[in-house]
Amino acid sequence: MKKDSILNMIKKYNTYIILIICILACIVVSPDFLTLTNIINIVKQYAGLTVIALGMLFVIMTGGIDLSVGSYVALGSVTVAIFLTKGMSVPIAVLLTLCIGVLGGTFTGILVAKIKMPPFIVTMAMMTVIKGIAFMLSNGSPIKTPLNTIGILGKGKIGVIPYLVILAVIVVLISAFIIRNTSFGRIIMAIGSNEKCVLLSGIQVPYYKIAAYIISAVCAVLGGIMAASRTAVGTPLYGTGLELDAIAACVIGGASLNGGEGSAIKTVVGVLILALIGNIMNLLSVPSYPQDVIKGAIIIISILIQIFTSERKKTV
Amino acid sequence: MGKECLVEMKKISKSFGGVHALTNMDFEINKGVIHALIGENGAGKSTLMKILSGAYVEDSGKILFEGKEKKGTSPKISMDAGISVIYQEFMLAPHLTVAENIFIDRLSEKSGIINWKKMRNDAKKILKEVGFEDIDPNAKVGELSIAYQQIVEICKSLSRNAKVLILDEPSAVLTFNEIQKLFTLLRKLKKEGMGIVYISHRLEELFELCDNITVMKDGYYVGSYSIDEINKSELIEKMVGRELKSLYPKRNAKIGEVILEVENLNAGKMVRDVSFVVKKGEVLGFGGLVGAGRTETLRAVFGVDKKDGGKIILKGKEVDLKTPHEAVKNKIGLLAEDRKQQGVLLEMPIRYNVTLSIINKVSKYGIINHKKDKSFAENILKKVTAKYGKIDDHVDSLSGGNQQKVALAKWLAADCELIILDEPTRGVDVGAKAEIYKNINDLAEAGAAIVMISSEMDELLNMSDRIIVMRQGRVTGELENNHLKDVDIMKLCVEE
Numbered sequence: 001m002k003k004d005s006i007l008n009m010i011k012k013y014n015t016y017i018i019l020i021i022c023i024l025a026c027i028v029v030s031p032d033f034l035t036l037t038n039i040i041n042i043v044k045q046y047a048g049l050t051v052i053a054l055g056m057l058f059v060i061m062t063g064g065i066d067l068s069v070g071s072y073v074a075l076g077s078v079t080v081a082i083f084l085t086k087g088m089s090v091p092i093a094v095l096l097t098l099c100i101g102v103l104g105g106t107f108t109g110i111l112v113a114k115i116k117m118p119p120f121i122v123t124m125a126m127m128t129v130i131k132g133i134a135f136m137l138s139n140g141s142p143i144k145t146p147l148n149t150i151g152i153l154g155k156g157k158i159g160v161i162p163y164l165v166i167l168a169v170i171v172v173l174i175s176a177f178i179i180r181n182t183s184f185g186r187i188i189m190a191i192g193s194n195e196k197c198v199l200l201s202g203i204q205v206p207y208y209k210i211a212a213y214i215i216s217a218v219c220a221v222l223g224g225i226m227a228a229s230r231t232a233v234g235t236p237l238y239g240t241g242l243e244l245d246a247i248a249a250c251v252i253g254g255a256s257l258n259g260g261e262g263s264a265i266k267t268v269v270g271v272l273i274l275a276l277i278g279n280i281m282n283l284l285s286v287p288s289y290p291q292d293v294i295k296g297a298i299i300i301i302s303i304l305i306q307i308f309t310s311e312r313k314k315t316v
Numbered sequence: 317m318g319k320e321c322l323v324e325m326k327k328i329s330k331s332f333g334g335v336h337a338l339t340n341m342d343f344e345i346n347k348g349v350i351h352a353l354i355g356e357n358g359a360g361k362s363t364l365m366k367i368l369s370g371a372y373v374e375d376s377g378k379i380l381f382e383g384k385e386k387k388g389t390s391p392k393i394s395m396d397a398g399i400s401v402i403y404q405e406f407m408l409a410p411h412l413t414v415a416e417n418i419f420i421d422r423l424s425e426k427s428g429i430i431n432w433k434k435m436r437n438d439a440k441k442i443l444k445e446v447g448f449e450d451i452d453p454n455a456k457v458g459e460l461s462i463a464y465q466q467i468v469e470i471c472k473s474l475s476r477n478a479k480v481l482i483l484d485e486p487s488a489v490l491t492f493n494e495i496q497k498l499f500t501l502l503r504k505l506k507k508e509g510m511g512i513v514y515i516s517h518r519l520e521e522l523f524e525l526c527d528n529i530t531v532m533k534d535g536y537y538v539g540s541y542s543i544d545e546i547n548k549s550e551l552i553e554k555m556v557g558r559e560l561k562s563l564y565p566k567r568n569a570k571i572g573e574v575i576l577e578v579e580n581l582n583a584g585k586m587v588r589d590v591s592f593v594v595k596k597g598e599v600l601g602f603g604g605l606v607g608a609g610r611t612e613t614l615r616a617v618f619g620v621d622k623k624d625g626g627k628i629i630l631k632g633k634e635v636d637l638k639t640p641h642e643a644v645k646n647k648i649g650l651l652a653e654d655r656k657q658q659g660v661l662l663e664m665p666i667r668y669n670v671t672l673s674i675i676n677k678v679s680k681y682g683i684i685n686h687k688k689d690k691s692f693a694e695n696i697l698k699k700v701t702a703k704y705g706k707i708d709d710h711v712d713s714l715s716g717g718n719q720q721k722v723a724l725a726k727w728l729a730a731d732c733e734l735i736i737l738d739e740p741t742r743g744v745d746v747g748a749k750a751e752i753y754k755n756i757n758d759l760a761e762a763g764a765a766i767v768m769i770s771s772e773m774d775e776l777l778n779m780s781d782r783i784i785v786m787r788q789g790r791v792t793g794e795l796e797n798n799h800l801k802d803v804d805i806m807k808l809c810v811e812e
Contacts (some may be wrong), residue, residue, distance in 0.1 A: 177764045181682050182679070184682055193664050194658075196652075197658050197660060199620075200618075202640045202644025202645065202660075202730075203641065260664070261663075
C-alpha cells in the first residue's frame with residue numbers, strides 16, 4: 001500500500017521532481033548558483049519564453065501545434081521598434097504590435113479550424129511568412145529603439161524584481177485562471193480531449209480553436225516586445241528556434257501533444273527546467289554546440305520519464 | 317463428389333467482458349460450396365469470422381483446418397491455412413496500383429528489388445483468370461469503382477492461394493449489374509473448389525447464389541439448411557424468433573403535438589427522400605440493418621452532415637440547422653452511436669461531461685462557478701441513476717452503462733425537447749440497459765420527443781410507439797406499434 005502511494009506521488013509530481021533534481025544539480029555544480037543575482041538573471045532571461053510557452057500551451061491543449069511563434073517574436077520586436085522610432089508613445093506602439101499578433105493568429109486559426117488544414121503545415125508556412133515580413137520591415141538590420149521608451153520596461157524593477165518578471169508572472173496567473181476557472185479554458189481542453197464529442201455537444205469548436213491561435217500569436221508578439229525591451233533593439237534574428245523551446249516546455253510540463261491535457265504552472269516549471277539545464281552548462285562552461293546536443297537529450301529523457309510515470313492509459 | 321471439409325469450427329465460444337458474443341457455435345466450410353451465414357445485427361457473424369481469420373482468439377472450442385487442429389491464433393496462421401476474409405471496408409492502399417495491391421505482402425523476392433514487369437504480368441494473369449481483364453494492373457486502386465476494388469481484394473486473396481473465401485456483405489455497396497458479375501465470379505471459384513462463405517442480409521441473393529444456409533441468433537447456432545429445403549419466410553422466422561424479456565418498464569407518456577417534421581430529406585449517398593414526424597412524449601423507433609442510412613438521416617437533421625435537400629420543421633417553424641450548435645440552441649440533443657469516439661470525453665472528469673453543453677448556465681462572465689457546476693452535475697446524474705466514485709473521476713473509470721448515462725445526462729442537463737438516441741444501449745450490460753430504458757421513459761413522460769435508432773429488435777419493439785424502417789437510404793415502412801412482431805420489421809429491412 002505504502003509503496004503504491006509513493007509511486008502515485010511520483011506520478012503526480014513528476015515535473016516538480018525533475019525541477020528539484022535540476023536545482024540540486026545546479027547547487028552541486030556551482031556555489032554561485034544560489035546567489036540572488038544569478039537567480040534573478042535566469043528568471044529574467046526566461047521571462048519571454050515563459051510568455052511564449054503559455055500561448056503555445058493553449059494551442060497544444062486543443063491538439064494543435066504552432067510552429068510560427070519564433071517568427072512572431074522577431075516580428076514583434078521589429079514592429080514595436082519601428083513604431084517607437086516613428087514617435088509613437090509606448091502604450092500605443094505596444095498595443096498596435098499586439099494587434100498584429102491578433103491578425104496573424106486569426107488568419108492561422110481560420111486556416112486550421114475552418115478550412116481544416118493541418119496545423120503543422122499551416123504554422124510551418126506562417127513561420128516563413130512572418131519571418132520574411134520581419135526581415136522586409138527591418139531590411140534585415142537591427143532597429144534601435146529610442147532612448148527612454150521601451151527600454152524602461154526591460155531595465156526597470158520593483159525592489160529586486162525586474163518588470164519583465166512581473167509581467168511574466170501576471171501572464172502565468174491569468175493563464176492558470178483561464179484554464180482552471182473559465183468555460184473557455186474547459187472547452188479548449190475538451191476539444192483536445194475529443195473534438196467530435198465537443199462539436200456534437202453543440203459547441204462552436206472553430207471559434208475556440210481560432211481563439212487559441214490568436215492567444216499563441218499574441219503571446220509570441222509580446223515575447224518579441226519583451227526581447228526588444230531587454231536589449232533596446234528590434235531585430236528579425238530574434239526568436240529563431242524558440243518554437244521548439246516553447247513546445248518542449250509545454251511537454252516537459254505534462255501537456256500531451258494529442259491535446260486535452262496541460263497546466264500553466266507546470267509549463268512554467270518546464271521553462272524553468274530548460275533554463276536550469278542551460279544555466280548548469282554555462283556554469284560548467286560547456287561550449288555552445290555540445291550544449292544543444294545535451295539540451296535535446298535532456299528534453300527526450302524528461303519526456304521519457306513523463307511517459308513511463310504518467311497515468312495516461314495506452315489506447316491502441 | 318465427396319464432401320471435403322476445409323474448415324470445421326466446433327463449439328466455439330467467445331465473450332467480451334460479460335457479454336457472450338458466441339456460445340457453442342458450430343460451423344463448417346466445405347470445398348466447392350457457397351455457404352451463407354445469416355443472422356440479425358449482433359448475432360455474432362462477424363465475431364465468428366474474425367475468430368476464423370485469426371483476429372480474435374476463441375475462449376473455447378476447436379477449429380480444424382482440413383482435418384488438422386489449429387494451434388495458436390494469429391492472422392498469419394489463418395492466412396497460411398488459406399483463409400481469406402473480405403471485409404466491408406476494404407484493406408487496400410488507394411494510392412498504389414492494382415498490381416501493387418494484389419502483391420502487397422510479396423512486392424519483391426528476397427533481394428528487396430521489385431520486378432515491376434513480372435508483378436504486372438502476374439497481376440494481369442490473375443485478373444484474366446477471374447474474368448476481369450478490363451482492370452488495368454497499373455491503375456490506381458482509389459480510382460476504381462467500388463465493385464472493381466472488391467475484385468482486386470478477391471484477386472489479392474487468390475494470389476495467396478486462398479482455399480476459403482469469406483465475403484462480409486459484399487453486395488451492400490454494389491449495383492445490380494455489379495452483383496451479377498460478382499456472382500458469376502463466385503460460381504466460377506466454387507467450381508474450382510473454393511469454399512465460400514457469403515454473409516448478407518439480402519435473402520433474395522442467398523437463394524440465387526448459395527447452396528447452404530447457416531442461421532445464427534444471439535451468438536447461438538440455430539441450424540444449417542440446404543437451400544432447397546427452406547423458404548424465405550421460414551428463414552426470417554428462424555433469424556428473429558425469440559422470447560421477449562421483461563427488460564422494459566412501462567411508460568405513461570401523453571403523446572402531444574408534433575415537435576419535429578422532416579420532409580423529403582436528402583443527404584449524401586445514404587439518405588434518400590426521408591420523411592417522418594415525431595411528437596411530444598413519443599418514442600419513435602428507427603429500424604433497419606446496419607448501413608440502411610438511419611444514423612446518416614439523424615446526423616443530417618442534427619446539422620452534423622450537410623443536407624442536400626428537404627425541409628426540417630421544428631414546432632411548426634421551418635429551420636435550417638447547419639451545425640450541431642444551431643441544433644442544440646433549438647433544444648435538440650444527439651446521443652451518438654459511438655460512445656467513446658463521439659459521446660463522452662473519456663479522459664476528463666465526469667462533471668465536465670455533464671455540463672459540457674450548458675457550461676454557460678454554471679458560469680458568470682465566462683468564469684465557472686465550480687460549486688454550482690458540481691451540484692448541477694450531481695443532480696442530473698442522480699436522475700439518470702448513474703453510479704460513480706467521485707464526480708471528478710475520469711469517465712473512463714466507469715462501466716459502459718454508466719458512461720452512457722453520463723452521455724445521456726448531458727442532454728438531460730440541456731433540457732432538450734427532442735432527443736435523438738443512436739443505439740442507446742450498445743455495449744451496455746443487461747442491468748444497465750433496463751435503467752437506460754427507464755431514463756428514456758422518464759424523458760418521454762416529461763414531454764420530450766424521442767427518436768431512437770436501434771438495431772436490436774427487442775429494444776425497438778418494446779420501446780417504440782411507432783417504428784420507421786429504412787433500407788438503403790429510404791423509408792420502407794412506418795408502423796404503429798400495435799403488437800408488432802419482429803417478422804413485420806424484418807420483412808421491411810431485407811430486400812423483397
